[in-house]
Amino acid sequence: MKKTIMLLAALSTALPVAAQQYPVRPIRLVVGFPAGGPTDIVARQLAPKMAEALGQQVIVDNRGGAGGMIATEQVAKAAPDGYTIIMGTIGGIAVAMSLNPSRGYDTLRDLAPITQSVTVTSILVTHPSVPAKNVRELLALARAQPGRLNYGSSGNGTITHLAGELLKYMGKVEITHVPYKGGAPALTALVSGEVDMTYENSLIITPHIRSGRVKALAVTAAKRSKLLPDLPTIAETLPGYSASGWYGLLAPAATPKPVIARLHTEAVKALRAPDVVERLSSQGAEPVGNSPEEFTAFVRSEISKWANLVKVANMRSD
Secondary structure, three states: OHHHHHHHHHHHHHHHHHHHHOOOOOEEEEEOOOOOOHHHHHHHHHHHHHHHHHOOOEEEEEOOOHHHHHHHHHHHOOOOOOOEEEEEEHHHHHHHHHHOOOOOOOHHHHEEEEEEEEEEOEEEEEOOOOOOOOHHHHHHHHHHOOOOOEEEEOOOOOHHHHHHHHHHHHHOOOOEEEEOOOHHHHHHHHHHOOOOEEEEEHHHHHHHHHHOOOEEEEEOOOOOOOOOOOOOEHHHOOOOOOOOEEEEEEEEOOOOHHHHHHHHHHHHHHHHOHHHHHHHHOOOEEEOOOOHHHHHHHHHHHHHHHHHHHHHOOOOOO
8 A cells, every 4th residue: 555655656746847857858840741831931930949948959840741631640649748749730730620530630639739829811812824803803714614723722621722612612613622732832833833823821922922923812811911901801802701820839638738838838938039920920920829728729619610611612632
């Protein structure tokens, strides 16, 4: 009996001690898309700030494929010790729950939210060869030639896929979906004329809009963007339309709460650093930095919201 009590006491004190010592080696921050895309940009803004505060390297590890689901599954199945975390996205974290029944994880069961990092503005852009000058003209063009137009996305279930399917559903048009393995490849396809249009993240598309390499028609958010205030919203043509992306940090479920708390503290500090705020805001991303509980509630609401679109729009993985 005495030995049992001593063992229980040792176990009860091990967690706080481990948390106090954490971290003692580098932390792997997984990004489910190739380098150069918007998720990668946000991760690389936070990594050095967090590393400085934690006293250990935070190494960004790009694991692209399946709209972020491959990376999300890897992190969900990693050791819950705080040394493997993910910059999750709306696709891999929320939409996959209804779009991909065969995924190898359950967000609410297998992952522990740390904090929502940012919300991001997406912009409906076309190749200059597409004659439409606004959303109304684009819809008219799509109705006149069903299925001829196509749009590139950063992968199945990503915000670019959602934005495209929502436009098709609300606009009652047929536009072919062409998925890529990230925002950067999708953007390359648009600039080269391989696809007619996409819904690209402001973090990487704004320079191309300003250079005239692509043509901006509207933003996908419910309100106009501070970055491009003269650009209308899609909702101004299709009332009720809204599709905004977000990124957030998550760890494997069962990661000790003191470790989650430490990661949360340093991530929020990084998100509120003036230079990080300035760089992200100048590219159309809005830092968030909410609590683990708030982020958990947000993820639950996003899972429910996009499950409805997947059902009514009969969305599928292409």
